[in-house]
Amino acid sequence: MPSDLVTMDKIVSLCKRRGFVFPASEIYGGIANTYDYGHYGVLLKNNVVGAWWRAMIQERDDIVALDSAIVQHPRTWEASGHLAGFTDPLIDCKTCKKRFRADHIEEGQCGRKPSKKPGETPECELTEAREFNLMFETSIGPVKDAGSTVYLRPETAQGIFLNFKNVLQFARRKPPFGIAQVGKSFRNEITPGNFVFRTLEFEQMEMEFFVAPAEAQQWHEHWLKARMDWYTELGIRPSHVKLRPHEADELSHYSSATSDVEYLYPIGWSELEGIANRGDFDLTQHAQFSGEKLEYFDQQSGERYVPHVIEPAAGVGRSVLAFLCDAYDEDDLGGELRTVLKLHPALAPVKVAVLPLVRKDGQPEVARELHAAFKRAGLQSEYDEGGSIGKRYRRQDEIGTPYGVTVDHQTLEDRTVTLRDRDTLTQERVAIDELPGQLSARLAAPWRSPKLAA
Amino acid sequence: MPSDLVTMDKIVSLCKRRGFVFPASEIYGGIANTYDYGHYGVLLKNNVVGAWWRAMIQERDDIVALDSAIVQHPRTWEASGHLAGFTDPLIDCKTCKKRFRADHIEEGQCGRKPSKKPGETPECELTEAREFNLMFETSIGPVKDAGSTVYLRPETAQGIFLNFKNVLQFARRKPPFGIAQVGKSFRNEITPGNFVFRTLEFEQMEMEFFVAPAEAQQWHEHWLKARMDWYTELGIRPSHVKLRPHEADELSHYSSATSDVEYLYPIGWSELEGIANRGDFDLTQHAQFSGEKLEYFDQQSGERYVPHVIEPAAGVGRSVLAFLCDAYDEDDLGGELRTVLKLHPALAPVKVAVLPLVRKDGQPEVARELHAAFKRAGLQSEYDEGGSIGKRYRRQDEIGTPYGVTVDHQTLEDRTVTLRDRDTLTQERVAIDELPGQLSARLAAPWRSPKLAA
Numbered sequence: 001m002p003s004d005l006v007t008m009d010k011i012v013s014l015c016k017r018r019g020f021v022f023p024a025s026e027i028y029g030g031i032a033n034t035y036d037y038g039h040y041g042v043l044l045k046n047n048v049v050g051a052w053w054r055a056m057i058q059e060r061d062d063i064v065a066l067d068s069a070i071v072q073h074p075r076t077w078e079a080s081g082h083l084a085g086f087t088d089p090l091i092d093c094k095t096c097k098k099r100f101r102a103d104h105i106e107e108g109q110c111g112r113k114p115s116k117k118p119g120e121t122p123e124c125e126l127t128e129a130r131e132f133n134l135m136f137e138t139s140i141g142p143v144k145d146a147g148s149t150v151y152l153r154p155e156t157a158q159g160i161f162l163n164f165k166n167v168l169q170f171a172r173r174k175p176p177f178g179i180a181q182v183g184k185s186f187r188n189e190i191t192p193g194n195f196v197f198r199t200l201e202f203e204q205m206e207m208e209f210f211v212a213p214a215e216a217q218q219w220h221e222h223w224l225k226a227r228m229d230w231y232t233e234l235g236i237r238p239s240h241v242k243l244r245p246h247e248a249d250e251l252s253h254y255s256s257a258t259s260d261v262e263y264l265y266p267i268g269w270s271e272l273e274g275i276a277n278r279g280d281f282d283l284t285q286h287a288q289f290s291g292e293k294l295e296y297f298d299q300q301s302g303e304r305y306v307p308h309v310i311e312p313a314a315g316v317g318r319s320v321l322a323f324l325c326d327a328y329d330e331d332d333l334g335g336e337l338r339t340v341l342k343l344h345p346a347l348a349p350v351k352v353a354v355l356p357l358v359r360k361d362g363q364p365e366v367a368r369e370l371h372a373a374f375k376r377a378g379l380q381s382e383y384d385e386g387g388s389i390g391k392r393y394r395r396q397d398e399i400g401t402p403y404g405v406t407v408d409h410q411t412l413e414d415r416t417v418t419l420r421d422r423d424t425l426t427q428e429r430v431a432i433d434e435l436p437g438q439l440s441a442r443l444a445a446p447w448r449s450p451k452l453a454a
Numbered sequence: 455m456p457s458d459l460v461t462m463d464k465i466v467s468l469c470k471r472r473g474f475v476f477p478a479s480e481i482y483g484g485i486a487n488t489y490d491y492g493h494y495g496v497l498l499k500n501n502v503v504g505a506w507w508r509a510m511i512q513e514r515d516d517i518v519a520l521d522s523a524i525v526q527h528p529r530t531w532e533a534s535g536h537l538a539g540f541t542d543p544l545i546d547c548k549t550c551k552k553r554f555r556a557d558h559i560e561e562g563q564c565g566r567k568p569s570k571k572p573g574e575t576p577e578c579e580l581t582e583a584r585e586f587n588l589m590f591e592t593s594i595g596p597v598k599d600a601g602s603t604v605y606l607r608p609e610t611a612q613g614i615f616l617n618f619k620n621v622l623q624f625a626r627r628k629p630p631f632g633i634a635q636v637g638k639s640f641r642n643e644i645t646p647g648n649f650v651f652r653t654l655e656f657e658q659m660e661m662e663f664f665v666a667p668a669e670a671q672q673w674h675e676h677w678l679k680a681r682m683d684w685y686t687e688l689g690i691r692p693s694h695v696k697l698r699p700h701e702a703d704e705l706s707h708y709s710s711a712t713s714d715v716e717y718l719y720p721i722g723w724s725e726l727e728g729i730a731n732r733g734d735f736d737l738t739q740h741a742q743f744s745g746e747k748l749e750y751f752d753q754q755s756g757e758r759y760v761p762h763v764i765e766p767a768a769g770v771g772r773s774v775l776a777f778l779c780d781a782y783d784e785d786d787l788g789g790e791l792r793t794v795l796k797l798h799p800a801l802a803p804v805k806v807a808v809l810p811l812v813r814k815d816g817q818p819e820v821a822r823e824l825h826a827a828f829k830r831a832g833l834q835s836e837y838d839e840g841g842s843i844g845k846r847y848r849r850q851d852e853i854g855t856p857y858g859v860t861v862d863h864q865t866l867e868d869r870t871v872t873l874r875d876r877d878t879l880t881q882e883r884v885a886i887d888e889l890p891g892q893l894s895a896r897l898a899a900p901w902r903s904p905k906l907a908a
Binding site: 035152190 | 470471472473476478479480481482483484485486488489490491492493495496497499500507511512513515518519520521522523524525526527529530542544553586590591592593594595596604606613616617619620621624625626638640642644654655740743744746748829832834837840
């Protein structure tokens with residue numbers, strides 16, 4: 001377990017207090033394992049997704065973007081194996097009417113006598129385990145009939161395989177190349193939990209990388225390293241993230257090798273991202289079910305093959321949670337507890353806060369001008385004149401704003417302001433004219449987590 | 455109708471040919487009115503959504519972001535009126551088994567004798583119209599029972615109303631303020647169509663602006679103007695977009711006034727965005743159904759009221775389609791037809807293409823270096839060395855790339871390149887060292903649609 005101060009309760013509390021994440025449908029008593037992202041949550045999430053797109057698309061030439069629909073043709077899930085095999089084994093108790101996951105029955109509690117485990121209560125009458133599919137089902141058209149049943153996708157990956165041929169043909173790609181996508185998936189699980197770690201609907205960042213079969217292993221290794229680097233470059237401490245290769249009996253039916261990127265959450269080491277070698281399973285299945293040829297023909301070598309697929313599949317919610325946990329810190333500020341998110345500047349929801357020391361003497365006017373100038377320059381800036389300066393700094397620390405600019409009486413005399421650093425707490429006087437350049441340079445500078453020593 | 459060359463067929467064809475939009479599940483024969491966005495489609499769509507966030511969040515201080523869940527507590531849709539009233543009237547034909555929208559029966563075709571209209575064929579036996587709800591229904595948990603039925607949201611707006619209290623409390627907002635959200639909604643319509651204009655699942659960009667009741671009308675007018683300006687500033691010709699106030703009998707039950715922003719699509723003037731004055735309908739309903747107080751208490755004035763709501767609700771797919779249609783142009787290039795997307799540079803999927811004139815003499819190496827430098831500077835750049843230079847220009851014109859940089863033999867002598875302008879077709883020689891500055895300045899410069907004269 002981390003030697004850290006951070007607990008899930010503290011994260012949940014900060015997320016609500018500062019409006020990162022709220023329980024969904026709260027005014028109606030909530031809905032199981034579903035959350036809404038508030039203002040700073042959306043900004044943070046958009047920055048995480050933006051950093052992923054940047055790494056996949058903007059910094060490379062061999063990956064294209066895709067955004068496929070949530071509801072695809074139902075044959076998709078026959079071919080992928082989800083319709084037959086994407087199930088949890090469930091056990092019913094005929095007495096207390098509760099339902100349990102067979103593989104979690106030990107942790108279950110009898111619904112009638114909650115202190116007892118199912119099976120330990122004399123009246124318990126447990127059924128055999130039955131398999132329940134985890135896909136949400138709905139139907140297209142005004143009435144339900146056999147032909148209209150469709151499913152909400154349980155993963156974004158299959159939409160990529162359906163478009164493999166389009167990308168070959170219209171984007172003129174040849175292996176090795178990747179297709180990247182960010183979007184929502186849905187899993188109807190009955191035992192989810194742990195805040196945004198596991199939710200009924202969740203956003204995925206998935207990329208399928210298509211390669212010649214002989215090159216699959218080396219590309220798998222490439223992506224293991226690239227994805228680990230992505231997390232640590234965005235501020236995750238190397239001691240809090242690790243690769244865990246799946247054991248043979250853990251591997252999915254489609255995978256010849258998978259490693260999980262695990263993060264040391266407050267609940268312990270858990271999956272942050274899975275990086276699988278899916279072989280030719282998916283393209284072969286869809287070729288068979290659709291009758292389309294899903295293969296690559298190399299005109300130069302005359303070689304024809306079904307590409308193998310390396311898949312780094314990350315969760316947006318899990319990434320956001322990991323970045324929040326890793327950035328969370330508390331320190332003693334002259335006897336007062338300071339809670340601070342030491343987020344990487346690229347991920348911080350707000351880059352700079354502009355604060356007049358007092359709400360008079362022309363200070364708000366100058367501060368508002370500066371704020372407007374930052375916004376014009378494309379910086380997410382926040383203006384705040386409410387409450388004591390200490391309280392306003394605390395608020396910005398809690399949302400992870402890397403820089404604070406304070407306008408005071410001296411500003412009106414010499415056009416300088418104080419520039420406060422969230423992590424070092426240094427306050428320098430900087431000329432207003434130099435501020436935009438200084439801030440841009442600092443925000444773009446290489447960054448090492450100030451908690452690396454921890 | 456537009457005096458233009460653009461037709462829906464041409465847009466659909468270009469979108470497929472260049473990989474903007476593909477029919478979804480195509481290898482399985484497709485699925486009704488559902489589309490997948492390909493590489494350039496995703497880049498364009500992300501730019502449209504980015505421009506909307508910029509206008510809503512980054513350029514203002516009075517709007518916060520939200521991302522609420524697609525599946526909310528089912529009471530949400532009782533309160534909003536969707537469960538009872540979000541329906542289409544449908545008519546069945548007992549003979550041919552087809553189903554028609556009662557208000558579109560005139561355009562329907564008999565399933566048995568497709569040349570005849572329903573009701574005109576002697577054997578037709580039409581039922582009375584029945585109301586069918588347009589919400590997709592699914593259930594949470596492994597088995598369907600009455601308590602587990604939930605709905606995919608038919609609009610993102612309700613998730614905003616559910617969070618009104620959170621934003622008041624935790625984001626410390628007071629009217630006038632807005633909550634903005636981008637996300638998918640779902641409507642189970644049986645007569646959709648017209649490419650991405652109307653799809654079963656679609657992305658919305660909705661903002662609910664909460665104001666004192668007395669200020670509702672002036673804010674409605676503010677947003678009508680602001681949203682019209684947004685489209686024209688991003689390149690839509692003013693002659694192709696207009697405001698159409700709803701007639702009294704068109705108004706939704708919740709609205710005291712609505713105007714549609716209409717665009718002159720190839721199918722004629724159609725809704726691009728609706729801007730409604732929703733009054734206090736939603737907050738009042740949710741207060742009643744949840745028992746929570748959803749009102750604002752002004753501590754200074756002692757005033758207490760339920761804010762009224764102004765809602766600019768735009769569709770991402772419809773916006774993308776409008777920007778594509780408006781940018782589409784064909785011109786005669788020395789006897790050859792050129793198809794070009796004259797997209798606003800902020801929306802263009804690719805900002806600059808780097809092309810070596812020939813694939814030898816060191817030209818590819820210099821071009822790749824330039825390409826890498828553009829990418830480091832955060833510009834979406836594309837490197838292309840395949841095919842004749844004319845063919846490569848045509849390809850970039852079709853995806854709307856505003857600038858082309860060509861490396862030729864002279865480049866190797868004097869470190870200059872040609873900079874080609876997509877719209878004016880001018881080609882200037884520019885020193886490589888000045889290129890990043892020149893390009894950034896041009897891309898950031900105020901832009902007027904080159905088709906404004908049309």
